[in-house]
Amino acid sequence: MSREQRRAVAEQLRQAPERPAATTIDQMRAGFAALMSQYPVPTEHRETPTTLAGRPAVLVEPPRDPRPGTILYFHGGSFSLGSPHTAMALTANLVLRTGIRALSLDYRLAPEHPFPAGIEDGVAAYRSLLEDHDPSSIVFAGDSAGGGLSVTTTLAARDAGLPLPAGIVAFSPGLDHTYSGKSMVTKEETDPFFTRESLSKTGQLYLAGANPAQPLLAPAVHADLTGFPPILLQVGSNEVLLDDAVRLAERAREADVDVLLDITADVPHVFQTFTDTLDEAGQALDRAALFIKQRLG
Numbered sequence: 001m002s003r004e005q006r007r008a009v010a011e012q013l014r015q016a017p018e019r020p021a022a023t024t025i026d027q028m029r030a031g032f033a034a035l036m037s038q039y040p041v042p043t044e045h046r047e048t049p050t051t052l053a054g055r056p057a058v059l060v061e062p063p064r065d066p067r068p069g070t071i072l073y074f075h076g077g078s079f080s081l082g083s084p085h086t087a088m089a090l091t092a093n094l095v096l097r098t099g100i101r102a103l104s105l106d107y108r109l110a111p112e113h114p115f116p117a118g119i120e121d122g123v124a125a126y127r128s129l130l131e132d133h134d135p136s137s138i139v140f141a142g143d144s145a146g147g148g149l150s151v152t153t154t155l156a157a158r159d160a161g162l163p164l165p166a167g168i169v170a171f172s173p174g175l176d177h178t179y180s181g182k183s184m185v186t187k188e189e190t191d192p193f194f195t196r197e198s199l200s201k202t203g204q205l206y207l208a209g210a211n212p213a214q215p216l217l218a219p220a221v222h223a224d225l226t227g228f229p230p231i232l233l234q235v236g237s238n239e240v241l242l243d244d245a246v247r248l249a250e251r252a253r254e255a256d257v258d259v260l261l262d263i264t265a266d267v268p269h270v271f272q273t274f275t276d277t278l279d280e281a282g283q284a285l286d287r288a289a290l291f292i293k294q295r296l297g
Contacts, residue, residue, distance in 0.1 A: 069296035076144030097289035114208035122153030147173025181243025
């Protein structure tokens with residue numbers, strides 16, 4: 001573990017220049033894409049545009065001899081920003097570390113397509129994969145809002161009577177649109193990205209008036225995880241979203257579901273993207289890759 005690296009990343013984020021306030025959703029999306037383009041993407045993988053259940057997607061493959069299985073990846077972006085390309089640093093790293101291909105889904109975004117559009121797209125993509133693949137050969141993965149979608153898509157698939165995937169990997173997942181976790185307050189001073197207020201503002205675009213106190217919007221508070229596959233939750237201790245992962249892990253335990261709650265100290269939201277400056281980023285990705293290979297082995 002490198003405390004010096006963690007301090008350097010924290011200082012870098014604290015000293016980052018203020019970005020101009022975005023006034024339109026297009027400006028917000030452009031700003032997010034510019035931010036995510038700063039993170040290093042490995043060059044050895046292959047990317048191929050494709051479609052999945054009528055939605056655009058990107059097939060991400062290792063350079064040679066892929067192992068059996070598929071990672072269905074959900075990108076982050078507060079349910080209203082981002083694309084498979086903004087999450088490519090994480091997706092490509094998982095593919096290279098596992099040797100398993102990924103399909104990164106370009107699900108519909110709010111405010112044009114609010115809740116539950118993204119979940120519906122996730123379930124449709126999974127149904128499409130099930131036409132040619134056994135569920136035991138599929139793992140869901142995602143970061144931030146996409147980490148939340150990896151859980152809520154599983155909930156919706158289970159409730160629709162579909163067989164469930166072999167596992168779930170969620171990096172810093174957003175799992176509670178009621179924003180009721182204690183870390184929303186206790187971590188506000190240390191989280192360089194989010195506050196409860198900022199999350200609520202973007203969250204309203206996704207909610208579009210829906211009651212957040214329901215399983216598909218607050219699974220950390222309201223979901224019954226009975227029958228779920230094994231779950232790996234990775235989160236940093238400096239996140240306001242910390243308790244989203246902690247409480248979902250407790251709900252998994254209550255439902256007798258295998259769960260690994262992997263908390264790394266003194267690191268920010270989706271710290272796994274900092275592979276060029278933070279040893280813990282690569283180490284966490286290695287643990288996630290091991291989990292996926294064990295589930296698909």
